[in-house]
Amino acid sequence: MFFHIVLERNMQLHPRHFGRNLRENLVAKLMKDVEGTCSGQHGFVVAITGIENIGKGLIRDGTGFVSFPVKYQCVVFRPFKGEILEAVVTMVNKMGFFAEAGPVQIFVSNHLIPDDMEFQSGDMPNYTTSDGSVKIQKDSEVRLKIIGTRVDATEIFCIGTIKDDFLGVINDPASV
Amino acid sequence: MSIEPFNRLVKLAARAFYDDITTKGDNQPKTGRSDNRGIAVVVLDALSRRQWVREEDLAKDLKLHSKQLRRTLRFFEEEKLVTRDHRKETAKGAKIFSAAVAATADGQQPTKEGEEKIKLHTHSYCCLDYAQIYDVVRYRLHRMKKKLKDELEDKNTVQEYVCPNCGKRYNALDALQLISLEDEYFHCESCNGELVAESDKLASQEVGDGDSNARRLRREKLKDMLQNMEVQLKPLMEQINRVKDLPAPEFGTLQAWEARANAQRRAENGESSATDPSKSSHGLGYGGTPMPFLGDTKVEVDFSGVEGKGNDIKSEADTTSLKVLPPWMIKQGMNLTKEQRGEVKQEAKMDDTLAAPEYSDDKKANTEDNEKTLQDEYFKAYYAALIQRQQEEAEKSRQVGMKSKRDENEGDDNVNWEEAPVAGDANGNFKVNDLNVEADATAEDEDDIDWEEG
Numbered sequence: 001m002f003f004h005i006v007l008e009r010n011m012q013l014h015p016r017h018f019g020r021n022l023r024e025n026l027v028a029k030l031m032k033d034v035e036g037t038c039s040g041q042h043g044f045v046v047a048i049t050g051i052e053n054i055g056k057g058l059i060r061d062g063t064g065f066v067s068f069p070v071k072y073q074c075v076v077f078r079p080f081k082g083e084i085l086e087a088v089v090t091m092v093n094k095m096g097f098f099a100e101a102g103p104v105q106i107f108v109s110n111h112l113i114p115d116d117m118e119f120q121s122g123d124m125p126n127y128t129t130s131d132g133s134v135k136i137q138k139d140s141e142v143r144l145k146i147i148g149t150r151v152d153a154t155e156i157f158c159i160g161t162i163k164d165d166f167l168g169v170i171n172d173p174a175s176v
Numbered sequence: 177m178s179i180e181p182f183n184r185l186v187k188l189a190a191r192a193f194y195d196d197i198t199t200k201g202d203n204q205p206k207t208g209r210s211d212n213r214g215i216a217v218v219v220l221d222a223l224s225r226r227q228w229v230r231e232e233d234l235a236k237d238l239k240l241h242s243k244q245l246r247r248t249l250r251f252f253e254e255e256k257l258v259t260r261d262h263r264k265e266t267a268k269g270a271k272i273f274s275a276a277v278a279a280t281a282d283g284q285q286p287t288k289e290g291e292e293k294i295k296l297h298t299h300s301y302c303c304l305d306y307a308q309i310y311d312v313v314r315y316r317l318h319r320m321k322k323k324l325k326d327e328l329e330d331k332n333t334v335q336e337y338v339c340p341n342c343g344k345r346y347n348a349l350d351a352l353q354l355i356s357l358e359d360e361y362f363h364c365e366s367c368n369g370e371l372v373a374e375s376d377k378l379a380s381q382e383v384g385d386g387d388s389n390a391r392r393l394r395r396e397k398l399k400d401m402l403q404n405m406e407v408q409l410k411p412l413m414e415q416i417n418r419v420k421d422l423p424a425p426e427f428g429t430l431q432a433w434e435a436r437a438n439a440q441r442r443a444e445n446g447e448s449s450a451t452d453p454s455k456s457s458h459g460l461g462y463g464g465t466p467m468p469f470l471g472d473t474k475v476e477v478d479f480s481g482v483e484g485k486g487n488d489i490k491s492e493a494d495t496t497s498l499k500v501l502p503p504w505m506i507k508q509g510m511n512l513t514k515e516q517r518g519e520v521k522q523e524a525k526m527d528d529t530l531a532a533p534e535y536s537d538d539k540k541a542n543t544e545d546n547e548k549t550l551q552d553e554y555f556k557a558y559y560a561a562l563i564q565r566q567q568e569e570a571e572k573s574r575q576v577g578m579k580s581k582r583d584e585n586e587g588d589d590n591v592n593w594e595e596a597p598v599a600g601d602a603n604g605n606f607k608v609n610d611l612n613v614e615a616d617a618t619a620e621d622e623d624d625i626d627w628e629e630g
Contacts, residue, residue, distance in 0.1 A: 093360030095337075095351070095373070107351040109335040111373070115392070125360065148334050150349040159334060159348040 001080055005042065006052055008071045009034065013057070015064045027051060030070055036103065040151040043078025044103040079104050079146055079158050086170065087160075089140045092125040099142060104156055108144060112161035114168070134169050141171040179425045181418055182306045183224040186257075188412045189313045190220040197251065212244065219248050220304075223258065228303040228433050230273060249302050256312050259305045261430040264296045273301075276437035303433075307424035314416055320405060328398045337362055341369035 009030065017025035031048050038044045055069035079085065079101070087099035087106055096109035110119065110127075117127040117136065126137035136142060144160035144167055162168045194216035222238055223229070231249060235242040252258040335348045344364055346354060354362035354371065362371040427433045 091355070093355070095360070095362055096335075096348075098351070098355075105352060107348055109348045109351070109373075111335055115395070121360070148349055157349060157352055159351070 001078055001083060002046070003043070003076050003078060004049070004073065005076055006071055006073050007034075007042070007045075008069060011068045011070050012060070012065045013068060015066070018066070023054065026054065026068060026070065030072060034072075034074070038103065038154055038156055040153050040156065043076045043156065046075045046077050046102070048072050048074045077102060077104070079149055079156060081146055081149055083146045084143060084167075085146060085160070086141060086143050089136060089138055089142060092119075092127065092137055094119055094121070094125075097127070097136060099144065099160070104158055106144060106146065106158045106160045108142075108160050108162055112147070112159075112163050114163050136169055140169055143167050143170050178422065179306075181415065181422060182310070182425055185313065185412075185415045185419055186220055186224045186304060186306075186309060187217075188415050189309065190217045192409060192412050193313075193316065194220065194255075215240070215244070216248055216251070219245065220252070220257070223302065223304045226303075227427050228261075228273075228276075228301050228430055231300045231302055234302070246300070249300075253302075257304065257309050258302050259308075260300055260302045262298055262300045263430075264298050266296060272438065273299075273434060275441065276434040301430050303427055303430070307426065310416070310419060310424060313412070317409065317413065317416070321402075324398060324402045324405065328395065328402065336374040337371040338374045339364035339367060339369045339371055342367045345374070346371060 011026055011030055011033075013022070013026055013029065017029075027048075030051075034045050035047060036045065050073040052071035052073060054071075057066040057068045059066050085101040085104075085106070087101035089097050089099045090105075091098040094110070096107060096113065099106045099108065113127055113136075114129075116129050117134065118130070120126050120128050124137050126135050128135045142162055144162045145164055146158045146160050148159045150157045196213050197216045198213045218238065219234075219240075222234060226234070231245060232242055235245040238245065249258055249260060253260050337346045337348075337350075337354070338344070339346075342364060344366055346362070346364075351362065353365065356363045356368075363369065364371055428436070
C-alpha cells in the first residue's frame with residue numbers, strides 16, 4: 001500500500017555546495033540519499049514529492065560540514081499481509097517462484113500455487129496447467145496475495161499465494 | 177441459574193473429546209484389564225452431579241482407586257475443566273465440608289462421618305469449572321475447524337523447510353537467502369544440504385512430493401474429515417450455542433462455597449449465627465477468609481470472668497481450651513480463658529499496685545472522647561469506680577501518663593491501655609456498636625483484673 005507521509009532527516013552538506021544553489025543542492029542530495037531506501041517502519045521510499053521545511057544549519061566542528069534538519073513529503077510503499085499485488089515473476093524453480101512488485105520481493109511456494117499447475121523443468125522452468133493454457137515463467141505478470149511479511153530494519157520480504165479466486169497470471173509474455 | 181444445560185455440555189464434551197483418554201502411561205501394556213479408557217467420561221459425569229467434592233469421597237462413590245481418580249483429575253486440571261483445591265485439615269474441617277455437602281440442594285448425602293483422625297491430613301477437593309469448560313470446548317472446536325480449513329485451502333500457511341542433514345528449519349520467509357545459484361533447490365545455510373519441504377500435515381503423510389493425484393487424494397481426505405467433524409460434533413456445537421447466553425454456574429472457591437452452603441443451611445434451620453467456620457481453629461486455610469454470607473458483623477464482647485455467656489460459641493471451646501494462643505492471634509470477639517491468653521494472674525497482681533493509678537488517669541482522658549458512644553449503664557458503673565479510684569489516687573502523688581514505669585514489671589507493652597476503659601468494667605456483656613471503640617482483648621482482660629483488685 002502506498003502512503004504519502006512527512007519524514008525528517010538530518011542532511012550533511014559539503015561546504016562546496018554553499019552558495020546561492022544551496023537549497024537545490026540540498027534537495028538533490030536528499031533525493032539521492034533517500035529514494036529507494038527501505039525502512040521497516042515506513043516501507044520503501046518511492047519518491048520525494050516536496051520539502052516541508054529546512055531548519056537552521058549547524059556547522060560541524062572540525063569538518064566544516066553543515067547539517068540541516070529537513071522535513072520532506074514523500075510517497076512510501078509498504079506491503080501488508082492480505083494485500084493484493086501485481087508482480088513480475090523473476091525466477092521459477094521447483095520450490096515455487098519469486099516475483100517483484102516494484103522494490104519488494106515476493107516468494108510463492110509451490111503449495112500455494114493452484115494444484116492443477118505443475119512444474120516443468122527445462123530451459124525455461126515454468127508452472128503450467130495440464131491443458132497448457134496458463135503458464136507461469138520468468139517475466140510473467142501475476143496477481144498475488146501477500147500472506148506473510150518479514151520486516152527487518154532495512155528490508156522487507158513477502159510470501160504470497162496465487163491459490164485463490166482471481167489470482168494468477170494476468171499477462172503472459174509468450175502470448176503477447 | 178440453571179445448571180442442566182451446562183451439565184449436558186460437559187457430558188457431550190466428555191464423550192466427544194475424552195472418550196478414549198487413558199490415564200495409564202504409555203509404557204504399560206494395554207491388556208484388557210488395565211484398559212481404563214472411558215474412565216474420564218465416568219468421572220466427568222459424576223462431577224456434573226456434584227459441586228465441590230472431596231476426592232476420596234468421589235473415589236469411594238465411583239468405586240475407583242483414589243490414585244487412579246487423582247490421575248484422571250490431574251489430567252482434567254491440565255485441561256482446565258476442573259478446579260482443585262488442597263488443604264490440610266483435621267476431622268473438624270472435614271466435618272464442616274460434610275455439613276456443606278449436606279446443605280447443597282442436590283441431596284448428596286455424605287457417606288461417612290467422623291472416621292477421620294485428629295491428625296492433619298491433606299485433602300483434595302475438586303469441582304467443575306463451568307465457565308472455563310465452556311471456553312475450553314469452544315476454543316477446541318475453533319482450533320479443530322481452523323486447522324482443517326487452513327489445510328484444505330492452504331491458506332495462510334507458511335511452508336516450512338527442513339534440512340535433512342543438520343535438522344535446521346527454515347520457512348518460506350527465508351526463501352531469498354536459501355536459493356542457490358547452481359540449481360533450483362533451496363540449500364541449507366550452514367551445511368549446504370538440500371532442503372526438503374516439510375509436511376507435518378494431517379492428511380499428507382503418504383504424499384511424497386506434490387504429484388497431483390496425491391494432492392487430490394489429500395484434499396478429499398481433508399474434506400471428509402471436516403464433514404465428519406461437522407456431523408459428529410453437531411450436538412456439541414448446538415449445546416454450546418444454547419448455553420452461550422446463560423450465566424455459567426459459579427461455585428466460587430472451596431471456602432466460599434462451603435461458607436455459603438453452611439450459611440444457607442443455617443438459614444433453613446433457623447439457627448442463630450453460631451458455629452462460624454471461620455473462627456473454628458481446625459487447621460490451615462480458614463484463617464482470613466472473608467465471610468460475606470454471614471450477614472452483619474456482630475461483635476459480642478465476653479469477659480473472661482463470665483464464662484457462661486460464651487456458650488453460644490460451641491465449636492472451638494473443646495479443642496483449644498488449654499492451648500495458649502499468641503497475642504497476635506487473639507481477635508476481637510474471641511471467647512478465651514486467661515490461660516489461653518497466656519497470662520498469669522500473679523503477674524497482673526504484682527504490677528497492679530504500680531499501674532493502677534495510671535490506668536484511671538488515662539481512662540479519664542479517654543472517656544471524654546468516647547463517652548457519647550457508650551451506654552448509660554456503663555457510665556454509672558464506670559464513674560462509680562472512677563470516683564473510688566480517684567480517691568485512692570489523691571493520696572498518691574503520681575504523674576499522669578508515665579507509662580514507661582510499669583514496663584519493668586510486665587512484659588507486654590503492646591497492650592493498648594488507651595482503649596481499656598471502653599470495655600473495661602461493669603462486668604457486663606454488652607454490644608459495642610462502634611468497632612473503633614472496641615477494646616483490645618488483652619487490654620480488657622488486664623483491666624478486668626485491675627478492677628477486681630480495686
